[in-house]
Amino acid sequence: MRQSSGGSRRSPPCRCRPKRQKRSFEALAAPLYRRNGRTGSGWTLVALDQAPRWSTSHIRKFETIQDIFGVIKGSEEPDRYVILGNHRDAWTYGAVDPNSGTASLLDIVRRLGIMLQSGWRPRRSIILCSWDAEEFGMIGSTEWVEENLADLHSKAVAYLNVDCAVQGVGFFAGSTPQLDKLLVDVTRQVKDPDVTGKMVHDTWSEMNGGISIERLARTDSDFAPFLHHAGIPSVDLYYGNEFPGYHTALDSYSWMEKHGDPLFLRHLAITEIWGLLALHLADDPVLPFDYQVYAKQLQEHTNALSALMSNSQAVNLMNGFINDLSGAAMEVLKEGKKLQQLDLYDENARMRRRLLNDRLLLAERSFLQAEGLQGRGWFKHLLYSPPEDYESKLSFFPGIADAISRSGNLSAEEREASIQHEVWKVSRAIQRAASVLRGEFSRQNDPSNFSSLVTP
């Protein structure tokens, strides 16, 4: 569904929809999820308009929604947040969507409780979130992110989302690329729920002929406001991607017990992967972010874009900035390794780790553009926001994707100029990330500076 005015956000249903139904479902359900475009605290009017085959009455009413939070204060860096979230509202019985995820979240809470009782405290704060009103367009999570944006910008380490933990067979994961390595490492430590003697990593890799991690340009679960609006590194985890009972009365405990996860071992696997991710992010002295992987992924995106654009000169110029990011990422990795060897309790070492961690934490924010995407200002992430056109061949660089899809009636020259303008924005964002990783201001006089080669 589309929003025609700038500044508003799309409001799709949650992620658990089988992927092949995406377009037809959204076309059918679009009027059901329209919000009045209101943001901030207080009342929000949600319109459930009349929709063929979905509703026969027009309902407009105020409802109170309740997000629920559990906070474990960090012992050393209480002002750094590792955030885990799952929604709690369901269309019907919701055994899959969202209660499979809620069961996992509650099991993590139980396990963390045991650890706390044994005397453990996380280094950084862990925030556990149960979102309300996700099915109406991620209202609970979005309102919270918008209200706490300044704090989240400066203090959030990562957001780890699980919506439908289990809706079938096979492990699936999405993340921002700096978290890939941690995600893969963690799946090596968790037993596969379906094949005795194997780890999740083994079957995940065999299923796809290699590890496959999705990029989170979708807008159908609560990671959307965290990543697309706030630029917080994010993860999304689930088992199975084809659930025939999606948003119907078949989404029941009986289906889960008979078909979805008879031994509830897939639930357990998600719980363990989710929990281990959180523990590493909350406790590792140096944040386990790998920006070299990010640079590699950006290079792949740029190669794909270059092929699509027949080797446009503007696109090719992005390579230099990606190389610069890769170089900065390598320096940061080396620095991190050195700092890991220093005494854990030495004050000076602590401060040096904190300075490095701040650069790692803030680098993702460099990919945000303050005014947002053209005509869709709420989406601020220049690498991973949804493209305006669902038919777009690009699931990354949304501003460039929009410029391509809007260029149908333009002359060749105008088309190239509008795309070039968006390429310039992405390039500057990559340049900003490299500067943030190095802890430097941007180098405007550098002869390789993109702005000197391409006029925006």
Ligand SMILES: [Zn+2]
């Ligand atoms: Zn859901």
